[in-house]
Amino acid sequence: MRPVTRAALAVAAGAALLAAPACGTAGPPSILDRETLVVGVKPDQPGLGMRIGEDRYEGFDVDIATEVARRLGIEDVRFVTVLSSNRQQFIQNGQVDMVVATYSITPVNRSKITFAGPYYVAHQDTLVRASDRDIKNVRDLKGRKLCQAAGSNSWRRVKEERQIAVELVPAASYGECLTKLREGAVDAVSTDDLILAGFSAKAGSALRIVNAPFTDERLGIGMRKGDLDGCEAVNRALTAMYQDGTAEKLLKKWFAASGLALTFTVPQFEGCA
Amino acid sequence: MTPVPTHQAAAAQAPDPAVTASPPPAAPGGVPVPAASPAAPPAPPPRTGRLSSRLQSVPGRVLVITTAAVVALALLFGALSSSFQSVRDGLDVIGHDAGPQVVATADLYFALSDMDTQVANVLLIGDEHGLGKGRQRALDVYEQRRSDAGRAVLQASALAGADPAERRTVQAVLDGLGRYERLAARAMLLDEQAGHRAGPPPQRVLEVYRQATDLMRLELLPMAYNLTLESGTVVRRAHEEQSSDVRTGQVLVAGTGLLALGGLLWLQVFLARRFRRVFNPALVVATVIAGMYTLTGFTVLGNETGILLEAKRDGFDSVLTLARARAVGNSMHGDQSRYLLDPERADTYEQTYLDKSQAVLFAPSGNLGAYYKAVAAGADDYPGRQPFLGLIGQESARSGLPGHEAAVIEVLRRYEEFQRADRTMRGLGPRQAVELRVDTLEQRFGNYDAALVELAGLHRTAFDRAVRSGEEQVEELWFLLPLAVVSTAVLIVAGVWPRLSEYR
Numbered sequence: 094m095r096p097v098t099r100a101a102l103a104v105a106a107g108a109a110l111l112a113a114p115a116c117g118t119a120g121p122p123s124i125l126d127r128e129t130l131v132v133g134v135k136p137d138q139p140g141l142g143m144r145i146g147e148d149r150y151e152g153f154d155v156d157i158a159t160e161v162a163r164r165l166g167i168e169d170v171r172f173v174t175v176l177s178s179n180r181q182q183f184i185q186n187g188q189v190d191m192v193v194a195t196y197s198i199t200p201v202n203r204s205k206i207t208f209a210g211p212y213y214v215a216h217q218d219t220l221v222r223a224s225d226r227d228i229k230n231v232r233d234l235k236g237r238k239l240c241q242a243a244g245s246n247s248w249r250r251v252k253e254e255r256q257i258a259v260e261l262v263p264a265a266s267y268g269e270c271l272t273k274l275r276e277g278a279v280d281a282v283s284t285d286d287l288i289l290a291g292f293s294a295k296a297g298s299a300l301r302i303v304n305a306p307f308t309d310e311r312l313g314i315g316m317r318k319g320d321l322d323g324c325e326a327v328n329r330a331l332t333a334m335y336q337d338g339t340a341e342k343l344l345k346k347w348f349a350a351s352g353l354a355l356t357f358t359v360p361q362f363e364g365c366a
Numbered sequence: 367m368t369p370v371p372t373h374q375a376a377a378a379q380a381p382d383p384a385v386t387a388s389p390p391p392a393a394p395g396g397v398p399v400p401a402a403s404p405a406a407p408p409a410p411p412p413r414t415g416r417l418s419s420r421l422q423s424v425p426g427r428v429l430v431i432t433t434a435a436v437v438a439l440a441l442l443f444g445a446l447s448s449s450f451q452s453v454r455d456g457l458d459v460i461g462h463d464a465g466p467q468v469v470a471t472a473d474l475y476f477a478l479s480d481m482d483t484q485v486a487n488v489l490l491i492g493d494e495h496g497l498g499k500g501r502q503r504a505l506d507v508y509e510q511r512r513s514d515a516g517r518a519v520l521q522a523s524a525l526a527g528a529d530p531a532e533r534r535t536v537q538a539v540l541d542g543l544g545r546y547e548r549l550a551a552r553a554m555l556l557d558e559q560a561g562h563r564a565g566p567p568p569q570r571v572l573e574v575y576r577q578a579t580d581l582m583r584l585e586l587l588p589m590a591y592n593l594t595l596e597s598g599t600v601v602r603r604a605h606e607e608q609s610s611d612v613r614t615g616q617v618l619v620a621g622t623g624l625l626a627l628g629g630l631l632w633l634q635v636f637l638a639r640r641f642r643r644v645f646n647p648a649l650v651v652a653t654v655i656a657g658m659y660t661l662t663g664f665t666v667l668g669n670e671t672g673i674l675l676e677a678k679r680d681g682f683d684s685v686l687t688l689a690r691a692r693a694v695g696n697s698m699h700g701d702q703s704r705y706l707l708d709p710e711r712a713d714t715y716e717q718t719y720l721d722k723s724q725a726v727l728f729a730p731s732g733n734l735g736a737y738y739k740a741v742a743a744g745a746d747d748y749p750g751r752q753p754f755l756g757l758i759g760q761e762s763a764r765s766g767l768p769g770h771e772a773a774v775i776e777v778l779r780r781y782e783e784f785q786r787a788d789r790t791m792r793g794l795g796p797r798q799a800v801e802l803r804v805d806t807l808e809q810r811f812g813n814y815d816a817a818l819v820e821l822a823g824l825h826r827t828a829f830d831r832a833v834r835s836g837e838e839q840v841e842e843l844w845f846l847l848p849l850a851v852v853s854t855a856v857l858i859v860a861g862v863w864p865r866l867s868e869y870r
Contacts, residue, residue, distance in 0.1 A: 200728040200755045214584075216714070231713065253732030254717060307713040309721060325599045329531065332592065336534050358538075361588030364595050364690065 124190045124316055124323035130167045132158045133175030133189035137268035140291025140347045141195055144174060153287065153347040154193040157212050160339060161193075161314070164330035176266060177244030181205055184315050191323075192315040195285055197246060198363050207320050208313035209327035211360045213344070215285035216306030217250050220293060222274065223301040228281060230305035234259050237280040240270035247284035250308050267292070275299060285310045290351035302351070313363065324365035335359035424640055425869045431636055432862050435629030436855075439656060441622040443851050446663045446843070449615025453670045453840050456608030460677050461833035464597040464604075465685070467525040471593040472689035474518035474539070476696055477511045478590055482582040483700035484508035485550045486707050489575060490800050492562040498804030508550075515543060522593060532596060535589050542586045549578035565796045566709055576711075579704060583697070591693060598686045605678045609671050616667040623660025630656060630858075637865055648861035652854045659850055666839050673836035680767060681829020688822040691726050691757035692815065698722035699811045702788060706799055719788075727781060728756035738789050745778040761821070767828055773821040780814035 124130060134154050135142035141152040150172045162170045175183050175194050183189045184206050195215070198208045221228045228234060231251060239259040241248045243266065251257050262279045264270045271292050273279045282289070286306060293300045316323050334340045341357040348355060487504040495501040519540050526532035553574040560568045567575075630653040637646050698719055705715035720734050729740030744754055749771060754762055758781070762774045787810045791802045 200724050201730075204755055249732055250717070254720065254734075255713065256733060256735075308717045309714070321602065325602075328592075328595070328599075332531055332535070336531065356584050358585040359535075359588055359592060361591045362595055364598065 122317075123320045124167075125165060125326055127167060127190055129169040129171055130158075130162050130165075131171050131173060131188070131190045132162070133180055133183055133192040133194055134158065134172050135176070135194045136174040137266050138195065138288055138291055140294065140351075141287060142193070143291075148172065152291070153213075153343060154195065156343045156346070157334075157340075158191065158193040158314075160334060160343070161327055161330045164333060165326055177242060179244070180315065184317055187317070190316065195288055196313055196315050197285075198311040198313040199246065202313075202315075203363070203366065206315045206318050207324050207365060208315055208363055209324040209365065210313040210331055210362060211311035212314060212331055212340075213287070213312050214356065214360045215287045215310040215312055217247060217284060217308040217310055218286040218289055218306045219303040220274065220282045220289045220300055221280065221303060222277075223299055225280065225301075228303055230303060231255060231283065231307050232257060234281055234283070236260070238262050238278070240264050240267075240273055240279040240282045242267050242270050242284070245284065251283050255307070271300075285312070286353055287312075287348060290348050290353050294351055302353075311360065311363065321365045328362050328365065331362075332359055423869075425866050428633075428636065428640075428862060428866060431629065431633045432858060435626065435633050436858065438622060438626035438629045439854055439858075442619065442626045442656065442660065442663075443847065445615060445618040445622045446659065447847060449612055449619060449663070449667055450840050450844050450847075452608050452611035452615060453667070453674070453836065454844075456604060456612070456674050457677070457833050457836050457840075459604040459608075460601055460674070460682055461830075461837075463525070464601040465682060465829065465833075467522070467597040467600075468594055468682075468686050468689055470518055470521040470525055471590055471597065472693055474515060474522055475587060475590040475594065475693040477515035477518055478539075478543070478582060478586055479693065479696045479700055481508055481511045481515060481546070481550070482579055483696070483703055484511065485553065485575065485578065486700060486703035487804055488554055489557050489567045489571060490564060490703055490707050491804060492557065492560075492564050492567060494564045497564050497801055499808060504804070505554075512547065519543065526593075532593065535593055539586055539589050542581060542589075546578055546581050546586065549574060549581065553578055563797070564800045566707055572708055572710075576708070587693075587697060591690070594686070594689060594693070598683075601678065601682055601686075605674060609674050612667055612671050612674070616664055616671075619660060619663045619667060623656065623664070626656045627653060627660065633858075633862070637861075641865060641868075646861045648857045652857035652861065655850055655854050655857070659847075662843065666843055669839060670836055673832050673839075677829055677832035677836065680764070681825055681832055684761060684764065684825035685822055685829060687757050687761055688818060688825065691761070692818055692822070694722050694725050694757065695811075695815065695818070698726065702791065702803055702807065705792075706796070706803055716792075723785070724756060726756055727754055727758045727778075729754065734789075734792070738785050741782055741785050745782040748775060748778055758818075767824060769824055770821075773817070773824055777814070777817040777821055780810070780817045784810040784814045 134150050134152070136144035136150070138152065138154075142150055142154040143152050145151050148171070155172060158172070159170055162168075173189060175189060175192055177194075180189075180192045180194055180196060181202070184192055193212070196202070196208075198211060202208070219228065219231055219234065228237070232255070234251060235257050237259060239248055239251060239261055241261040241263045243263065245267070248259075248261055252259050252261065259281075262273065264273055264279075267282065267284065267288060270279065270282045274282050282292075286302065289302050293302050314327055316327075331340075335358060340359075344355045344357065484504045484507045488501055488508070491497045491501045491504065519536060523533070523536045523540075526536050553571055556571045556574060557567050560571055562568060566572070630649060634646055634649050634653065637649070638644055701715045701719040701722065705712050705719065708715070716734065720737060723737060723741075727741060727744075729737060729744050731737040731740045748754075748762060754760075758774075758777060762778070764770065784807075787802070787807045791799050791807055794802060
């Protein structure tokens with residue numbers, strides 16, 4: 094008679110074994126499972142992401158990433174360089190876990206990767222040479238040379254959305270745009286005010302922000318498409334950072350000197366998808 | 367009913383090899399002895415004091431098998447009740463916690479956003495009180511929204527429960543609302559004193575309004591919106607957890623059910639052999655009950671995973687997405703007023719209008735002109751091959767719910783009409799633009815918003831229905847579960863007790 098129980102036990106155990114893999118959650122690996130978080134930041138944007146040595150970076154984006162990682166319980170964070178032109182690809186093929194690199198959340202970007210945040214809503218503004226007094230707002234850029242940094246959408250806001258007839262001059266990065274601006278190869282650089290604030294602080298009085306913001310740029314934290322657990326956890330961390338004043342402290346640390354009007358309350362999140 | 371066998375009757379008869387497969391009894395003297403150990407002392411044994419020999423006696427073995435069957439049954443009923451509890455929890459979170467939370471916070475966003483829009487309208491109308499639907503109406507709507515917002519804050523606060531981050535957010539909204547009302551009242555008072563024609567008000571009015579709208583758009587609305595999103599997070603997590611619990615529960619029910627059936631069958635066979643009875647009716651009934659519960663439990667839990675998924679995907683997710691679309695849409699409608707109100711910031715408001723339009727319904731286009739065309743083309747194509755992106759785009763790609771497609775077509779049609787009116791407005795001179803804004807455009811937006819509410823209602827109904835049907839199915843079984851526990855217990859005792867008493 095014993096075999097009856099044994100058979101029943103065997104069936105039950107077999108069923109349990111078969112079911113076990115089905116109980117695990119499917120989906121892509123989450124940033125929450127990482128012991129070391131590899132974060133992509135910009136190498137050449139003072140105030141946001143700036144490479145200051147071997148594997149060492151500083152700036153608002155770097156601080157945000159560090160703080161978020163800490164609140165997710167990840168102690169070890171490694172920073173690597175990403176550019177506007179390759180950050181999406183880096184996320185997609187797993188070279189980085191997370192990107193905090195003045196990455197604008199747009200419907201098209203959102204269809205390729207998952208965005209937490211925005212961690213800040215920046216506004217597009219224009220940087221010109223301090224000697225150039227003719228440019229008072231974006232509309233005055235008509236007929237002038239505007240720098241077009243590879244992989245960035247900012248120039249579209251001027252030429253396509255505002256339909257202002259500017260002459261585009263391509264450059265590999267915003268760092269190169271700045272050099273071109275100082276040398277007179279371009280007349281203006283137009284992008285997020287946070288980026289411009291960092292550059293103008295660095296360049297001293299040679300450059301000037303026009304201070305006529307004309308867009309909302311939602312800067313998001315990019316991660317692999319479908320990592321909803323990670324995205325929601327980052328959003329909760331961001332909420333807490335704004336509620337306890339950490340975000341205000343970091344914003345002031347990097348941008349108070351530029352005289353920009355900063356917002357210290359939590360931005361409207363995009364929702365994880 | 368088979369006659370109750372007595373020990374003496376059994377002893378008088380010779381064992382029938384056709385009934386018992388076990389080796390012939392070691393003691394032909396007539397008493398049944400344990401089959402498993404021929405070396406066991408003749409039974410009924412005197413009190414030996416040794417546990418193993420007691421267990422090897424017939425009553426001992428009956429007790430062991432009975433205990434095994436009862437334990438397996440207890441496990442089965444335990445698995446059933448804990449799985450049902452998971453289902454109830456899951457339905458509770460989706461149906462009675464986060465569902466209402468989404469509605470309350472979306473209402474909050476809507477009320478706040480419309481407050482700011484109405485203030486902008488009042489300032490735009492200026493002295494020309496009869497323009498469009500008129501200044502008084504804008505003021506009345508403002509008051510109405512103010513009280514809606516107050517109510518929604520209270521509700522959101524009650525639903526936020528113990529979550530500290532959410533409570534802080536609700537508190538911050540409440541504080542901000544007070545500040546906003548003061549700024550808005552001041553802007554409207556200054557505007558009245560200034561007495562200007564329809565269109566942008568004087569600079570000092572604008573300066574106060576800018577403070578008010580910045581507070582609203584940069585601080586309060588984001589918080590309200592994030593509260594709505596947070597309910598989505600809560601539901602998604604609860605859903606994942608509970609559906610995996612239910613799936614595990616299903617396996618456990620199957621496993622413990624088989625175990626219990628095996629135990630009862632074993633008991634049945636053992637008793638049949640020992641006491642030469644083909645059936646023990648009480649045990650047969652207990653076995654049938656256990657079998658039914660295993661099967662029904664397994665099936666119902668299977669259904670419940672489906673129902674939980676349906677309630678979440680076709681109901682909750684859609685309701686949430688459409689609530690977000692409605693929120694973003696209202697704020698986009700407000701940007702139209704602000705665009706006309708504040709020439710210095712007109713570029714920004716035009717861009718945020720395009721951004722929000724793209725978030726609601728994405729059509730590839732670099733500027734508003736191209737967007738109008740893309741929307742018109744896309745709306746005509748629906749339900750074509752190319753799905754839209756954006757919140758309504760996401761919803762239009764769903765299918766399955768009856769009436770869904772027709773409702774989406776209506777939303778798209780109304781949205782396109784609204785965008786066409788926006789195009790007209792931006793081409794007009796300041797005064798006509800204001801007139802259009804507070805009349806035709808207001809109407810077009812109302813129509814679009816109503817179509818959206820209609821579509822959301824469709825999903826809300828599907829959601830409520832799924833939650834209710836899930837609850838009913840579980841409740842029925844839940845209600846009968848104690849009955850099953852008691853009746854199987856009684857039946858087992860009824861089946862085994864007479865046999866044991868033969869040995870007294």
